Amino acid sequence: MQNWKLQVSLQAVALLGVLASLHAQSPHPQSSTAESLDLAVPAPLLRETRPFDPEIQSDPYRAYAAFTGRGDDQSRLHTDLFVPLISDRQNLLFSDIRGQFLSGGGAEGNVGLVYRHMVASDYIVGVYGFYDVKRSANENTFHQATLGAEFLTEIWDFRWNGYLPEGGSTQAVGATAVISNGNLVVQNNEERAYAGTDAEVGLLLWRFPQYFDSELRGFVGAYHFDTNSPTAESIQGPRVRAELRSFDLPFLSLDSRVTLGVQYQHDGVRDSQTSATVGVRMPFGPDRRRHRRMSRIERRMTDVVVRDVDVVTQSTPTPGGQEVAVHAIYDFEIGSVTVLDASTPDLPDAVANATTDSVIIDGGRGNIYLSQPIEVQDGQQLLGGGLQVKGADSGIHATFGSSVNLYGTDDTQAVILTADNSVISGFNIFGGLHGISSDLPGGLDDLVDVLIFSNNVTGAAESGFRFGALDADSIIAHNRATENGGHGFDIEQNEGLFVQNNALGNAENGFDLFDNDGEVSLNRSLRNEGFGFFADDNSGNFDENESYENGLSGFDFLDNSGSIAGNLSADNGLQGYTFARNNGVIEDNLAFDNGGFGFDFADNDGTVQGNLAFDNGDVGFDFADNLGLFQENIATGNDGAGFDFIVNSGQFLANEAIDNSGSGFDFDENAASGTFSNNDAVGNGEFGYDGTNNGTASNNTGSDNEDGNDTFP
Known part of the structure; x- marks a missing residue:
């Protein structure tokens, strides 16, 4: 193609030379090219033969x-x-x-x-x-x-x-x-x-x-x-x-x-x-x-x-400048690759029969519509285009391919089905029964050592992500579930790492982790119709998650024997946090502007410490009995009491109730085995302290409570 175009250029140059020759042979040497082409322009206007003007000679x-x-x-x-x-x-x-x-x-x-x-x-x-x-x-x-x-x-x-x-x-x-000898490499x-x-x-x-x-x-x-x-x-x-x-x-x-x-x-x-x-x-x-x-x-x-x-x-490529490509965040080697796209016949079959380390589905040829699930094989890495990698030696970053959209056209089947020891990353998924799932024809499969990250699932008929048990080596990270017909994330049991995922606008719970024994941290749940986060039992860590504007409570746990720390719950329809029973640690959490209680649980046998409940629609902290340690919590500006409970049989220490609509501390009894000390009630709408003491109580102070009782006992 280049030689043909160069020949055209040379021919054009030759044509101009012919025109020049014709011009030189013209019987009218004073005529212009325009005159020779019969452009009907008066000759006096075509050539200016003015005499030398000494007035502009110097300039x-x-x-x-x-x-x-x-x-x-x-x-x-x-x-x-x-x-x-x-x-x-x-x-x-x-x-x-x-x-x-x-x-x-x-x-x-x-x-x-x-x-x-x-x-x-x-x-x-x-x-x-x-x-x-x-x-x-x-x-x-x-x-x-x-x-x-x-x-x-x-x-x-x-x-x-x-x-x-x-x-x-x-x-x-x-x-x-780039692909070199069948492997994905980073070319410097x-x-x-x-x-x-x-x-x-x-x-x-x-x-x-x-x-x-x-x-x-x-x-x-x-x-x-x-x-x-x-x-x-x-x-x-x-x-x-x-x-x-x-x-x-x-x-x-x-x-x-x-x-x-x-x-x-x-x-x-x-x-x-x-x-x-x-x-x-x-x-x-x-x-x-x-x-x-x-x-x-x-x-x-x-x-x-x-x-x-x-x-x-x-x-230009640096001579000898190729490095092994590893993932930019998780450092696994991409290895040998098969690249598929919208032009691939029977793409699910091509994935199932690929023998390379990784299968990359590229979006460069447009959206991909699937009537059958893509079934990831044991040990296979299924990756979407726009893949972020880095050189194994230098760490320099590069991108391969274009982002890809997968559309599931059958609402009775998942779009991608997982397998043990697999990696799934980089897909925008729409429709299907689930976006990514282990819900196989034989039942919900438990998974070993899976890495599922940086996927977006929207508009699935049921939950966006649906798995059985995830073992301790599994990671679910940086995913997003939006406007799905069930939960955003639906997990039977999590023993792995569940981090930095987002659930937005789903018809049920944002995150439904029936049993959590692993690490759930830095996730966000927003405007889901059910709970922001639900766990039947938490014996792992539930840290630094955020729950906003969900239809029910921000966080709902039946039983906690693990750690719930540093979470935020705001503007939810019911409670900020609900527990049937706490046997673990609830620490440094925030609940504000929720429709009901800030924190609501039956009994505390563990530690509730350093939490803040403010501007909620009802009581700041509402529970039945404290049998453990309840200290340094703050309730302020709530529409009910600051703290409302029945009996303290444990340690209730250094808590603060400020400017709540009801009493600062509203309880029946500090029992004989209980210690109630160093608490403070200021500016509440009813009593500072409303309860009886049969145990140890000292240095409980207060001021400006409307119905008095500024000290206890």
């Missing part, structure tokens, strides 16, 4: 500033400062100072020195050199020298440029994940500056003297760039462009210019590139002494030097 060419907007793969703004240094009508030495700014990041500056000589008012020869410096979008800096030569007439343009970047210009850039890359050359021929195609003395020019050319890396491809191909120029605009000034341009080029590395430009040139200095416009050949003395718009750089 034939003025300095100017030009601003050009360029739209291509990313928007650019060019600035160009033209400064004559030595000049008369036939000779011009000027500096060309340029700046370029890219919307996607990066900038470039060019400083050039240009000499042009006009021969007998017929043609111009010019030579120039530039120093270029580029700060790329990858924050690498490159230096380059540019040399060029040009031959200009009123009708023709011939120019050549050579580009010489600083030797060995390479800088590290972001790595890429480097950004390199390319040496090269380009050339073009231009022709005046049309003049419109009645419209601001405008002209249309066309150009064809070719370019070739290369670098000394064995992994780099050369960049070469054709380039065509056109420019519409308007001169001496009355609403600007003499020597002003507006240019509209379009350019197309193609090469095998950067593919097709199309750009459009809009440029405005404004001269410096007053027009008072300039009584005539420059002739057309004089205008050409001030044409912009045409060269590649920036230092050509490209990301």
